Amino acid sequence: MRTIGRSLALIAFFLLLWEGLVIVAGLPRFILPPPSLVAQTLWFSRSLIAEHALITGAEVLIGLVLGAALGFFFAILLATSRTARAILRPALVFSQTVPVFALAPILTLWLGYGLWSKVAMALLIIFFPVTSAFYDALMRTPEGWIGLARVMGANRGRILWHVRIPAALPGFASGLRLATVYAPIGAIIGEWVGASRGLGYLMLLANGRAKIDLMFAALIVLAILTLLLHAAVDRFGRWLSQGRI
Amino acid sequence: MTPTLSLNGTAHIGATRIFGPLSMMAPAGAWTCLLGPSGVGKSTILRLFAGLDEGITFDGDYGASDGGPLMPRVAMMAQDDLLLPWLDVMGNVTLGARMRGERPDHTRARDILARVGLADHAAKPPSALSGGQRQRAALARTLMEDRPIVLLDEPFSALDAQTRARMQRLAGEVLRERTVLHITHDAAEAARLGDQILLMSRDRIDAIAPPEGTSPRAPDAEETLRFEAQLMRRLMADA
Ligand SMILES: Nc1ncnc2c1ncn2[C@@H]1O[C@H](COP(=O)(O)OP(=O)(O)OP(=O)(O)O)[C@@H](O)[C@H]1O
Ligand SMILES: [Mg+2]
Numbered sequence: 001m002r003t004i005g006r007s008l009a010l011i012a013f014f015l016l017l018w019e020g021l022v023i024v025a026g027l028p029r030f031i032l033p034p035p036s037l038v039a040q041t042l043w044f045s046r047s048l049i050a051e052h053a054l055i056t057g058a059e060v061l062i063g064l065v066l067g068a069a070l071g072f073f074f075a076i077l078l079a080t081s082r083t084a085r086a087i088l089r090p091a092l093v094f095s096q097t098v099p100v101f102a103l104a105p106i107l108t109l110w111l112g113y114g115l116w117s118k119v120a121m122a123l124l125i126i127f128f129p130v131t132s133a134f135y136d137a138l139m140r141t142p143e144g145w146i147g148l149a150r151v152m153g154a155n156r157g158r159i160l161w162h163v164r165i166p167a168a169l170p171g172f173a174s175g176l177r178l179a180t181v182y183a184p185i186g187a188i189i190g191e192w193v194g195a196s197r198g199l200g201y202l203m204l205l206a207n208g209r210a211k212i213d214l215m216f217a218a219l220i221v222l223a224i225l226t227l228l229l230h231a232a233v234d235r236f237g238r239w240l241s242q243g244r245i
Numbered sequence: 246m247t248p249t250l251s252l253n254g255t256a257h258i259g260a261t262r263i264f265g266p267l268s269m270m271a272p273a274g275a276w277t278c279l280l281g282p283s284g285v286g287k288s289t290i291l292r293l294f295a296g297l298d299e300g301i302t303f304d305g306d307y308g309a310s311d312g313g314p315l316m317p318r319v320a321m322m323a324q325d326d327l328l329l330p331w332l333d334v335m336g337n338v339t340l341g342a343r344m345r346g347e348r349p350d351h352t353r354a355r356d357i358l359a360r361v362g363l364a365d366h367a368a369k370p371p372s373a374l375s376g377g378q379r380q381r382a383a384l385a386r387t388l389m390e391d392r393p394i395v396l397l398d399e400p401f402s403a404l405d406a407q408t409r410a411r412m413q414r415l416a417g418e419v420l421r422e423r424t425v426l427h428i429t430h431d432a433a434e435a436a437r438l439g440d441q442i443l444l445m446s447r448d449r450i451d452a453i454a455p456p457e458g459t460s461p462r463a464p465d466a467e468e469t470l471r472f473e474a475q476l477m478r479r480l481m482a483d484a
Contacts, residue, residue, distance in 0.1 A: 144327045147297040151321045152390065154344035162343060166331050242331070 033213040042217040049202065053221050056199040059115055059187040060229065063122020067183075068176055070123070071130030075172075078131070079138035080160060092131065100124045100186060104193040118190035118198065122183040130175040137171020138164050173237030180233040184226045199225075246311065247393040247424045248318070249273040254305015256289055263289050266305065269443055269450040273310070276417070276425045276460050278435035280480065281445030287428045288324055290445075291396045294426065295321045309394070320390035324398040326383035328371035334358065335367040338385045354389060360415055361385045362408070376403045384412060388419050395420050397427040401434065410464050413437055417461030432480060436473040437462050446483065453479070 015035045021027070022034040029037060042049065077084045078092075104121060111117035141164045149159045191200025199218050206214035249272050255265030264286035271277040281287055292298060293307055296316035309315055320341075328337045338358060339349035358364055361381040371379055380403040387395065400416070401409045417438055429435055435442050438460045442453040456462065456472035463469060 144323060144325050145329065147292075147295070148321070148323065148327045148340075149344050150297065151295050151316065151319055152341040152344040153317055158344055158346065162340075163329070166329070 030210045030212050033216060037213045038216045038220070041211075041213040042220065045214060045217060049199075049218055049221055052197060052199050052202040052218070053225060055115070055197045056118075056184065056187055056191070056222070057225055059118040059190070059198065060122050060184050060225075062115075063119045063187065064126055064180065064183055064229070064233075066119070067123040067126025067179070068130055071127045071134060071175070072172065074127070074131045075134035075138060076160070076165070078135050079164070080156070092128070096128060100128075101189050104189050107190065108194040113194045113196060117193075118187040118195070121186035121190040125182050125186040126176070126179045129179040130172065133175025133178070134168055134172040137168035140171075141167050170237075170241040173240045177230075177233055177237050180230050181226060184222060184229070188222065247273045247422065248309035248311045248313065250294055250307075250309060250394065250424060250426060252290060252293065252305070252307035254303055254307065256286060256293070257302040257304075258289070258300055263301075264445070264447050267445075267449050269445075271424055271426045272441060273424050274422050275440035276420070276427060276438050277441045277443060278439035279426060279428045279443045279445055279450075280430065280432070280435055280476075281450075282483075283430075285445050285447060287445060288398055291321065291323075291398055291426065291428065294394070295319050295396055315394065318392055319394045319396060320387050320392035321396040322383055322387040322398060322400050326371075326379045328379055328382055328386075330371055333368050333370055334363060334374070334382050337371065337382055338367075338389055340386060341390045350389075354385075357385045357388050357419075361388075361412065377405065377408060380404060381408075381412065384416065388416070393423055395423050395425045397425065399428055399430065402430070409434075413464075414461050432476040433464065433469075433473045436469045436476060437464050442476070444479065444483070 018032075019034045019036060022032055033041075074088075078088060100121065103124065104117075107117040107120045111120055145163050145167065146159060149163050154162065187198070188200035188203075191198040192204055195201040199222050203215050203218045206212070206218065249270060251268070251270045253266075253268040255267075256263045269279075269290070279287055279290070289301060293301060293303060294315060296319065309318070328334075329340065332340070335351070335354060335358070336343075338354045339351065342349040355364070355367065358367055361384055363378060363381055363385065366374060366378060366382075371382065374382060380400070384400055387397070387400070397416070401412055404412060413434065427438065436456055439455045440460050442455055444451045444453060453476070456468045458466070458468065
């Protein structure tokens with residue numbers, strides 16, 4: 001409660017400073033709009049912003065779920081199959097050298113201007129950290145637990161299911177948590193490259209028409225969206241890690 | 246049939262010789278206590294018999310007297326309790342069944358939990374237990390496994406004197422007729438439980454004749470106490 005109070009006070013102080021700066025320096029509103037104007041725009045354009053926020057939210061959420069699921073299975077495949085490791089790990093490491101953001105134009109070319117090129121961006125951003133964090137955790141199962149399971153007569157599948165995966169879930173959660181903050185940026189960049197809907201598109205549009213207040217309003221909504229997403233993933237991760245660390 | 250365990254040879258980990266050449270035997274259906282200084286390789290012997298031999302190079306042979314495989318006939322309680330932190334005590338005690346894809350016998354598990362004094366703790370996570378309670382949960386998990394060969398690595402080391410005496414009697418009763426190899430640092434424990442007592446050093450394992458009477462003996466019987474004193478003297482002399 002006290003930290004929330006403190007952050008609110010900090011935000012209020014920051015907004016006042018911003019408002020004061022705009023007035024004192026006499027900045028034109030197409031360079032830096034005062035927060036009061038941004039708030040007005042946020043209110044009056046709420047349905048427009050909400051409509052676009054919904055699209056971006058959907059892109060990120062679908063990308064998150066697909067990326068997490070894909071990372072989950074990919075890490076298990078790598079951890080259980082020597083052949084898969086030999087073939088796929090170099091590819092995985094190599095793919096890490098390509099910044100996902102640089103793929104945006106190609107993904108738009110392949111998947112079109114709609115939802116799916118942005119979903120793919122978010123998915124790729126989620127996929128790599130989740131795969132590598134979960135894989136690392138799967139490979140670090142304490143020896144003693146595996147030995148115990150083997151003496152009890154467990155086969156490899158049951159050791160995986162009853163010991164290695166549950167023991168590695170905190171690793172999965174931390175990979176997911178790490179990646180979640182970047183997923184919305186991926187979607188936004190996808191929208192900048194080519195889209196007709198979404199917060200990124202709206203920001204670009206507002207910028208082109210010198211409606212900087214609308215751009216700031218969209219930016220604030222994006223930040224809130226990211227924060228909410230992060231909080232949700234954090235909770236999910238903590239639930240997954242319950243009693244495991 | 247409960248088999249006899251025997252081992253004969255030298256163990257290395259990497260380039261380091263851990264013990265041997267030496268030989269030992271744990272007779273069928275008897276309780277064998279293995280004593281020896283820390284680091285001499287007692288847990289290493291247990292790992293060999295449990296089939297967990299990664300990293301150990303053994304020159305010689307070891308196994309069951311009937312030549313059959315060890316792994317499916319062994320239950321083991323390691324030096325660490327190895328409780329899985331995401332399962333409650335009941336889940337840990339019935340782990341073996343789940344590991345084999347069998348249906349866990351909760352009635353029997355509750356009975357064993359009651360006998361180790363953890364009846365009220367069945368739904369707790371291991372993190373909510375004391376060190377001694379964790380050790381008893383691990384003991385319960387081992388007793389749940391119905392195996393002819395039972396390997397125990399310092400199973401009572403974290404218990405207070407009264408609980409220890411009770412757990413020794415319980416283990417002695419439940420594991421009667423099985424081939425038990427029990428590592429301990431406690432002369433009194435060996436005096437109480439051993440049908441055979443082995444003293445291990447780097448180069449040899451000596452068998453010592455046990456006190457009279459059948460295991461588990463009364464901890465305060467004169468014969469047990471006298472044997473304990475004699476064993477203590479022997480251990481001190483070796484050190
Ligand atoms: N992974 C390893 N690499 C190298 N040496 C090892 C390794 N594991 C164990 N050792 C060595 O093997 C020796 C025997 O270890 P072991 O655990 O069997 O001893 P112990 O008799 O059970 O001792 P304690 O009574 O302290 O439990 C020790 O000296 C130890 O340093
Ligand atoms: Mg040991």
